Amino acid sequence: MNVKTLCLGILSFGEASGYEIKKKVEEGLFSHFIDASYGSIYPALTVMLNEGLVTVRAEEQSGRPDKKVYAITDKGLAHLAQALSVTPARDKYKSEFLFQMLLRELLPRHHVAAVYDLHLAQLRAELEHIESCRCSAENHPGARFVNGYGRAVLGASVRYLEEARDEILESLATAAAAE
Amino acid sequence: MNVKTLCLGILSFGEASGYEIKKKVEEGLFSHFIDASYGSIYPALTVMLNEGLVTVRAEEQSGRPDKKVYAITDKGLAHLAQALSVTPARDKYKSEFLFQMLLRELLPRHHVAAVYDLHLAQLRAELEHIESCRCSAENHPGARFVNGYGRAVLGASVRYLEEARDEILESLATAAAAE
DNA sequence: GTGAACATGTAACAAGTTACATGATTGA
DNA sequence: TCAATCATGTAACTTGTTACATGTTCAC
Numbered sequence: 224m225n226v227k228t229l230c231l232g233i234l235s236f237g238e239a240s241g242y243e244i245k246k247k248v249e250e251g252l253f254s255h256f257i258d259a260s261y262g263s264i265y266p267a268l269t270v271m272l273n274e275g276l277v278t279v280r281a282e283e284q285s286g287r288p289d290k291k292v293y294a295i296t297d298k299g300l301a302h303l304a305q306a307l308s309v310t311p312a313r314d315k316y317k318s319e320f321l322f323q324m325l326l327r328e329l330l331p332r333h334h335v336a337a338v339y340d341l342h343l344a345q346l347r348a349e350l351e352h353i354e355s356c357r358c359s360a361e362n363h364p365g366a367r368f369v370n371g372y373g374r375a376v377l378g379a380s381v382r383y384l385e386e387a388r389d390e391i392l393e394s395l396a397t398a399a400a401a402e
Numbered sequence: 403m404n405v406k407t408l409c410l411g412i413l414s415f416g417e418a419s420g421y422e423i424k425k426k427v428e429e430g431l432f433s434h435f436i437d438a439s440y441g442s443i444y445p446a447l448t449v450m451l452n453e454g455l456v457t458v459r460a461e462e463q464s465g466r467p468d469k470k471v472y473a474i475t476d477k478g479l480a481h482l483a484q485a486l487s488v489t490p491a492r493d494k495y496k497s498e499f500l501f502q503m504l505l506r507e508l509l510p511r512h513h514v515a516a517v518y519d520l521h522l523a524q525l526r527a528e529l530e531h532i533e534s535c536r537c538s539a540e541n542h543p544g545a546r547f548v549n550g551y552g553r554a555v556l557g558a559s560v561r562y563l564e565e566a567r568d569e570i571l572e573s574l575a576t577a578a579a580a581e
Numbered sequence: 582g583t584g585a586a587c588a589t590g591t592a593a594c595a596a597g598t599t600a601c602a603t604g605a606t607t608g609a
Numbered sequence: 610t611c612a613a614t615c616a617t618g619t620a621a622c623t624t625g626t627t628a629c630a631t632g633t634t635c636a637c
Binding site for chain 3: 226230259260261262263284287288
């Protein structure tokens, strides 16, 4: 799936500027499983405008550049539906954190402890965030499902890290004591 | 984290050929959170050989090309430790499946049902796989932790999909009946 | 005899990220 | 006054993937 499809998907919820699309991607209901940068969003919108998949409306603003609000067209909606009518690529999950934990015996104890707690804090923050989105997702079936999925997975991660923390810290303490 | 670090990490568990590294990445204990293709592994090994991070040993084989078995050097081990001594990048999770489920109202019912069940089957297979790796990970602390993490997360995904399935299918049935 | 697994390697290509360029406003 | 937020856009760069090239053995 490419950035074009991603933008069309966001726009299917309502019109938005490139800037707002990026915000929705990184802060919105879907932040946990999609990602895109300005450098890919803006060109994608320009291309789709030329292809008739979206329309623009310039919103004048004092001082700032005109806000270009994009809206999806019928053609864009059809394009989106078609782009989604394929078997989705397998989920991709990449974790440098887990790679470090796998090889933690090679790393300084303080680093492992710091990385562990940072990761746990980040997961908790993300979980809180999607829990705060719960209400706004309630009335949309797709959003509700996706929100529930995120809560289930992030919740499991947080719980696992909380449970395993003692073991990690204990082995660290033991190793430190043995020195 | 790049492919070089990934290969060094695998090699820190023992010598291996490029082919075997790829197998370990896609079938091994870590398959759920790392990934790499031959097109990136082979060049990485060549570069690291020139940098003195690994050594090679050609294993003659009848018929097949010589198997080039790589082993990590002390310099490579130091390089690996240094590469891992940074704050890890945030976990990246991308899911076209969730994106389709988010927008499922745009998609044909049969497609949603097929995609859902395929995804569930794939998650179950992956979970079974890492459960089958559990024993071989028991005696290595890093592997045990990572294996447990994978089981926790995949288990939560599978359970959620199992629970939500009725709701998805029911809404599909309702929509179909309303036509 | 056919496809999968074993085994290495290259080159063209795709896709997206980072950094740069610009500049006003708003709140601490 | 300094950082953050709003706001768009381009170009160089990174990184890795896909497809190709080659050839054997083993199991069905």
